[in-house]
Structures are given as structure tokens and as C-alpha cells.
Amino acid sequence: MKVTETAIPGVLIFTPRVFSDSRGAFCETYNERVMKEAGLPAVWPQDNFSISTKNVVRGLHYQVTQPQGKLVRAVYGAVLDVAVDLRRSSPTFGAHVAVELSESNGAMLWIPPGFGHGFAVLTEKAGFAYKVTDYYSPAGERTLLWNDPKVGIQWPVSERDAVVSEKDQQGRTLDEAEVFA
Template structure:
């Protein structure tokens, strides 16, 4: 498994070796030693899975109470996955990184606590799986508007046709959002 730092320090891309043959493919989706050497936690409290159709945008989500680190991957389909630095003290505050995750590339993205997260589905359907470092805390959940012009995220979809939940449509503008110190 190769580990690559993205343009945002601390946000890491994990690319496993994929072994393919006439039967299909195999890859390792978690290796505690590799993750630990890369600085990730080895205690995960929850695994989550969602299925979404093409054009769905989920995010930008984060928790100010019980902040979560997330290790995300796509079980089937293809998404553009986005992490936004929400740490006011960071030199990268307000910057984002976007990577394609798919069942074909088997890549995983580590998004530390202190970052907002979202994704847009590029394929007909996508199954999105992720591990988190802390439990869901609804009282601390926050959402930044997915199409905030200050962030200028290229979701690689027709944003006029985006399918977005009511909650995500009512997200805060980045400029007024509660962020991390």
C-alpha cells in the first residue's frame, strides 16, 4: 500500500495494490501497521456506509463536539471526495483537496479531525464506506454550504442538477461557519 500526502498536510491518500485475475480482484482495505506508520489512529469506533445515485452531493460535514477523523473509500462506483481545512490556525485554512475515489482505483482518503468532508457521485450509483474515530454527536454536527463560492469546489458534476438534502442545502456559508481554533 502506498501512502501519499495530498496538498493539505495531514490529509493522506492510501492506494492499495489491487490483484486482478479472471475471477475479479482483491485488495487490502485496512492494515493496522501501515496506518499506524502513517500516523493514523488504530482505534475506530464506528463504520458507516451509504449508497447514493449519480449527482448526489453529501456535505460538507464535520463535528465541533467529538470531532471525527475519517478513513473513506468507495466500495462500488466513483466519487469526487473533498476535504476542507477548517482549522483557523492552519496556514491552509479554507483550502480544500479533491480526489477521485472508485472501486477501480481502490484508493482511500484519511481526513483528520478539523476538516470538513463531502463527496459527489460521478457514477450511476456509488457505495461509500468510512471508518470514524469518534461517535456521531448530533449536538456538535455542522454543515458548510456545499457550493459556497468562497470555497469554489469543483464537484465535477452539473451543479444545477445536483441532488442535495434539505439539511445540506441549509448549510452555513464558510465565512460565518463555526470552525476549529
């Protein structure tokens, strides 16, 4: 498995070797030794899975209590996955990383605690899986506005065509958001 550092230190891309033949394909989606060497935790108390259709934008979500690190991947279909640094003391505060995750590239993105996370669906349908480092905390859940111009994410869908939940439409801008120290 190849591990690649992104423009924001600590946000990593894991790209497994994919073995394909006439029957289909095989890849390793988790290797505790590789993950541990890269600084990821060995214990994942919760796994999540969502199914979304083209032009759905989910996020940008984070938890101020019980902050979660996330290891995310597209099981089928493709998404543009985004991590936004919400650590005020970080030199990359407000910056983001955007990576295409798909069933064909098998890539996974590690998003440490202290980041907002979201994705946009690029294909007709996408199945999205993620492991998290802590349990869901409804009281601590926050949403950064997905289209905040200050963050400047170049989403692959227009604001007019984006399918966004009411909750996500009510997200806070970076200037208004409760963020990490």
C-alpha cells in the first residue's frame, strides 16, 4: 500500500495495489501495520456507510466534542472528497485538500481529528465507507457551510445543481464556525 502526504501535513492518501484479471479485482483495504506506521490508530470504534446519487454534496461535518479522525473510501462509484483544516493554531487553518476517491483507484483518505469533512458524488451512485476514531456525538456535531467562498472549494457541481440537505445548507461560514484551538 502506498502512503502519500497531501498539501496539509497529517492528511494522507492510502492507495492499495489493485490486482485485476478476467474475474474482477482484489485489493487490501486495511492493513493495521501500514496504518500504524503512518500514525493512524489501531482501534476504530465505529464504521459508517452511505449511499448517495450524482450531485449530492454531504458535509462539511465535524464534531467539537469527541472529534473524529476518519479513514474514508468510495466502495463503488466515485466522489470528490474534501478535508478542511479547522485547527485555528495550524498554519494551514482554513485550507483544504480535495481528492477523488473511486472504486477504480481504490484510494482512501485519512482525515485527522480537527478537520471538517465532506464529499460530492461524481457518478450516478456512490457507496461511501468510513472508519472513525470516536463515536458519533450529536451534541458535538457541527457543519461548516459547504460552499463558503472563504474556504474556496471547487466543487464539481454547480450550486444550482447540488443536492444538499437542509442541515448542510444551514452550515456556518469559517468566520462563524466553532473550530478547534
